[in-house]
Each structure stands twice: as C-alpha cells, then as structure tokens.
Amino acid sequence: MSALELIATTKTYGEIVAVDAIDYKFASGTYSCLLGPSGCGKSSTLRMIAGHETVSGGDIILGGINITDLPPAARGTAMMFQDYALFPHLSVIDNVAFSQKMQGIQKATRRARAMELLELVDMQEYAERIPDQLSGGQQQRVALARALITEPSILLLDEPLSALDPFLRIKMRAELKKLQRSLGISFIHVTHSQDEALALADQIIVMNNAVIEQSGSPMEVFNKPNSEFVAKFIGGHNVLPTDAGKIAIRTDRIKIQKDKAKGSMSAIIRDVEFLGSTVNVAMDAGSRGEVVASVTDSIFYNQPMEIGETVFLKWNKKDAHRLAE
Ligand code: ADP
Ligand code: MG
Numbered sequence: 001m002s003a004l005e006l007i008a009t010t011k012t013y014g015e016i017v018a019v020d021a022i023d024y025k026f027a028s029g030t031y032s033c034l035l036g037p038s039g040c041g042k043s044s045t046l047r048m049i050a051g052h053e054t055v056s057g058g059d060i061i062l063g064g065i066n067i068t069d070l071p072p073a074a075r076g077t078a079m080m081f082q083d084y085a086l087f088p089h090l091s092v093i094d095n096v097a098f099s100q101k102m103q104g105i106q107k108a109t110r111r112a113r114a115m116e117l118l119e120l121v122d123m124q125e126y127a128e129r130i131p132d133q134l135s136g137g138q139q140q141r142v143a144l145a146r147a148l149i150t151e152p153s154i155l156l157l158d159e160p161l162s163a164l165d166p167f168l169r170i171k172m173r174a175e176l177k178k179l180q181r182s183l184g185i186s187f188i189h190v191t192h193s194q195d196e197a198l199a200l201a202d203q204i205i206v207m208n209n210a211v212i213e214q215s216g217s218p219m220e221v222f223n224k225p226n227s228e229f230v231a232k233f234i235g236g237h238n239v240l241p242t243d244a245g246k247i248a249i250r251t252d253r254i255k256i257q258k259d260k261a262k263g264s265m266s267a268i269i270r271d272v273e274f275l276g277s278t279v280n281v282a283m284d285a286g287s288r289g290e291v292v293a294s295v296t297d298s299i300f301y302n303q304p305m306e307i308g309e310t311v312f313l314k315w316n317k318k319d320a321h322r323l324a325e
Contacts, residue, residue, distance in 0.1 A: 003026055003027065004188075006024045006045075006049075007059040008022070009057070009060060010022075010057035010058050011041070011048055012056045012057075017210050018041045019041040019044050019045050020041075022058075023212075026188060027202075028186055029186060030203055031187045032188050032189070032202065032203045033190075033191055033203070033204050033205070034189070034190045034191070034205050035192070036192065036208055036233070043158055046079070046156050046158050046188065047079075048060065049077060049188065050075070050078075051071055051072035062153065062154070063076065073099075077154045077155075078150045078154075078155055078156065079147065080143050080155065084140055084142070084163075086143060088132060092128070093111055093114045093128065095146055096114035096142065096145045097111055097113070097149070098146065099150050100114070113149060114127075115127065117148055118145050123141045123145065126142075136163055136165075140164070152185065153186070154187075154188060159190055160189065173200050176189070176200065198218045204221045214226045223321075226323065231248040237250055237251065238291050240285075240291065241289070245322060245325060247321060249319055249320050252293075253315050254291065254315050255313065255314045255315060256293050257312045257313070257314060263314065265285055265313045265314075267284060267313055269306065269308065269311060270283055270290075271307065274297075276297070279294070279295055279297055281294075281305065
C-alpha cells in the first residue's frame with residue numbers, strides 16, 4: 001500500500017525547474033531516502049510534501065486524500081528542519097508542547113504528552129532546560145519530539161544529520177532507524193550522503209537535475225546502478241568504456257595480478273590509499289581511464305604494489321553491469 005504518492009509533481013521558481021514532473025509512490029511504514037547532489041531538487045520535493053512550498057504542477061496524494069493545496073498543519077505530515085528551528089526562549093518541554101498549545105489543549109494535558117515524547121527520544125531529564133543549554137545531538141532529539149507530537153503519518157527530515165559531528169551522525173542515524181521501526185510510520189529523509197542513504201533506507205530515490213534517476217532498495221541501487229550518474233554518485237564503482245557501451249564494476253570486484261593473463265587489462269598504479277580494513281589502489285588504464293580496485297588489507301600486504309608498477313586487472317563477467325546510454 002502506498003502512503004504517499006507524487007503524480008507529475010513539479011516545482012518551478014521563475015525560469016528554474018527545481019522538480020520536473022516526478023512520479024513516485026512511497027510505501028507506508030518505510031524509511032525512504034531522497035539522495036542526490038546539491039541543487040537536484042530534494043528539499044523542494046520535501047517542502048512541497050510538507051506544504052511549506054506551493055506546488056507548481058501535478059498532485060500529492062496522502063492516504064488517498066489529495067493534499068496538494070492543504071495547509072501544512074492539515075496534512076498529517078511533520079517536518080524536522082536541518083537547523084532544528086527550536087524556539088530559543090522556550091524550555092524543552094514547552095518547545096515540544098508548542099503545537100498543542102496552539103490547538104488550545106490545556107497545560108497539564110499537553111505537558112504530559114510532551115513528556116511522553118521526550119521519554120521516547122530519551123530527553124526527559126532535560127525538560128526544563130532551554131535549547132542553548134543542550135548539545136547539537138540533544139537539540140535534534142527535541143526537534144524530533146516536537147515534530148512527532150502532532151502524530152504525523154509521515155515524518156519529513158531535511159538533512160537531519162548534517163549539523164552533527166561524524167561520530168554522533170552515525171549514532172543518530174541508527175537511532176532514527178530504530179525510531180522509525182518502533183513508530184511504524186513512514187520517514188522521508190533528504191540527504192546528499194550515499195553512506196547515510198545506504199545505511200538507513202528501505203528505499204533510496206536517487207535524484208539528479210530535478211528528476212528521479214533511479215529508485216530501489218540500497219542493494220538494488222548499489223548492485224545495479226542504471227546509469228553512469230548513479231554508479232558514480234553511489235560510489236564504490238568503476239565506469240569503463242567497452243565496445244558495446246559503458247559498464248559499471250564494483251571496485252571490490254577488480255582483481256589485481258602481477259602477471260599478464262589472457263583477457264586481463266593492463267594498468268599502471270598511480271596511488272595507494274590505506275582505509276583500515278581495505279586498501280584503495282588507483283590505476284591508470286590508458287584509453288579506458290582511471291580504475292580503482294578496493295582490496296582487503298591482507299591481500300594487499302601479501303602482495304605489496306608500488307606506485308608506477310604495471311599490473312593486470314581481471315574481473316568476473318557477471319560482475320560487469322551494463323549501463324543505459
Ligand atoms: P537540493 O535540496 O537538492 O539541494 P533544492 O530543492 O534546494 O535542491 O533546489 C533545487 C533548485 O531550485 C536549485 O537550482 C536551487 O537553486 C533552486 N531553488 C531552490 N529554492 C529556491 C527559491 N526559493 N528560489 C529560487 N530558486 C530556488
Ligand atoms: Mg536541500
């Protein structure tokens with residue numbers, strides 16, 4: 001069942017087409033990531049779903065209802081902003097209870113409900129602090145609780161982890177995923193980070209130049225990128241020209257040999273990058289351009305390779321994936 005459907009949804013700003021007639025069905029109860037480079041239309045898409053941006057063309061259907069022209073509060077969506085946008089002069093609990101205050105819900109009731117949400121994000125001990133007295137990660141939890149108090153059927157998150165340091169980012173992404181599972185509602189999370197999308201999402205929607213390039217599970221998108229753009233953007237792939245077109249091959253599927261073998265491709269080692277459990281070897285394969293092989297550290301150190309050395313590359317045919325023109 002689809003919770004949310006975009007039908008030829010379009011956003012233009014004057015001459016700029018930010019979102020170009022995209023069609024997509026978000027399944028209910030799933031974690032979806034809108035992934036793509038800066039400026040490809042991710043935030044515009046999310047803001048149209050939230051109702052913070054008018055829709056220039058097409059429709060948005062949520063739970064069978066056309067919400068295209070509804071005001072944000074009447075949609076059943078909630079949005080968590082990149083900068084959290086907490087009210088600086090209000091305590092944590094009053095921040096979380098704010099939307100219920102606007103609805104005229106009495107103080108004791110709304111504070112009790114806000115406390116439940118603070119417990120959900122493990123922030124109950126900080127209820128009386130003001131946002132300035134919290135770390136970035138704590139502010140984010142409060143922003144989450146504030147968005148969830150409206151009991152949305154969809155939570156929209158625009159680059160929610162980008163303001164956090166790398167360590168906290170990885171911790172919080174696991175918590176977001178856990179929260180989505182326990183609530184059972186759909187999360188739509190905008191990110192330009194491939195790692196984040198691969199780690200978090202049930203479904204990844206890759207956007208480029210105002211359109212959807214590809215959508216699918218992280219495994220589908222990673223193992224079968226359908227275009228050169230997706231292969232390069234998702235990372236971990238080589239895109240190589242062949243007589244019949246271009247192919248993508250995962251960097252960890254390239255085998256480096258010292259001796260020439262039938263059907264192997266020669267290359268010169270240009271750079272060796274140690275990444276911990278793996279080593280990335282960048283090579284120049286002449287007319288076929290740059291090739292990167294990602295090998296385990298034990299394989300690399302059993303057979304060390306020098307910059308400037310000529311090596312021979314092989315891969316299994318089944319690992320070469322043809323790309324659409
Ligand atoms: P993303 O979130 O993927 O970085 P955006 O949706 O913010 O992309 O922007 C898509 C395109 O629309 C960009 O070219 C951007 O410059 C343009 N854009 C976004 N917001 C506005 C605006 N308020 N006015 C004019 N152009 C905008
Ligand atoms: Mg954006």
